[in-house]
Amino acid sequence: MFKPVKIMDLPEEEMILPGTRLCPSCAPQLAYRFILKALGPKTIVTVPASCMTVVHGMQGATPVKVPVLNTTFETVAASASGIVASLKNLGKDKEVTVLAIAGDGGTVDIGIQGLSGAAERNTDMIYCCYDNEAYMNTGIQRSGSTPFGAITTTTPINGKLEHKKNMGMIMEAHGLSYIATACASYPQDLYAKFVKAKEMKGQGLRYIHVLAPCPPGWGFDNKLTIEIGRLAVKTGFWPMYEIIHGKMELSKESKRLVDPTKRKPLEEYLTPQRRFRKLNPSQLQEIKKYVNDTWETINKRVSC
């Protein structure tokens, strides 16, 4: 059963010092702040090229308090496997949590082979994909996680022609003990999921996919970061769930959305974002169908 976390329950200690090089209102950074609060100081992080590399900065000038390995784009899960093996060798694998954290490009496209291998071996680590839905660090190129209809610098003029990959389901096919989706705009829910993943140490690879709005990449005002993420959830565009040993449970914010009348109109989520500015009525219909289909699949699972 999911225990709600109160704001006063969160550890006061910050694992990221103030003054990073990320954009104002960066949701991946917000998510990372709460992830490290959940995992604590006995954590080793590995990270591939991405905005997350920018957080860590140059060697000797990092604001992050835990040890971090910067690795190549395609190798984050493999490098985490190496860290886990080394810790085992030193007899420290029980006390140290290994976190691989990568963007959507580094996860759903370029790192998926290494991730699938680590999942198949069921390496005892936490893998987090923070999903800002494009290759943001290099100037907003589309990824396999960019949604249908969104404009990037490498999509057709009216937006992407394909839907997002369903990474939660791809990871489920590997038979993992714990899979969850979360959103940076719900930090307490996100925190609780990382605490749970940490507590499931010894049960192989735990995978958490975090939607993390990007103001410059998605084209919305900085002050809307939290609101946009919440709208992704409240419109049903981003269902939040956990799958524990094969059993799916919807998270508090998504639970009532099994009833389609409880979902906010999708337009409320799409209209404030410049990346959807060219959306025509048939594209909008296609996104609505995608969301409805996603929920039909979820409803069948949670009701049986």
Ligand SMILES: Cc1ncc(C[n+]2csc(CCOP(=O)(O)OP(=O)(O)O)c2C)c(N)n1
């Ligand atoms: C093999 C390889 N190809 C391309 C790059 C250039 N590159 C660095 S970061 C990046 C974007 C990463 O996108 P994503 O994983 O979604 O993370 P984000 O930047 O959005 O945080 C790219 C293409 C690289 N470093 N290595």
Ligand SMILES: [Mg+2]
């Ligand atoms: Mg990205």
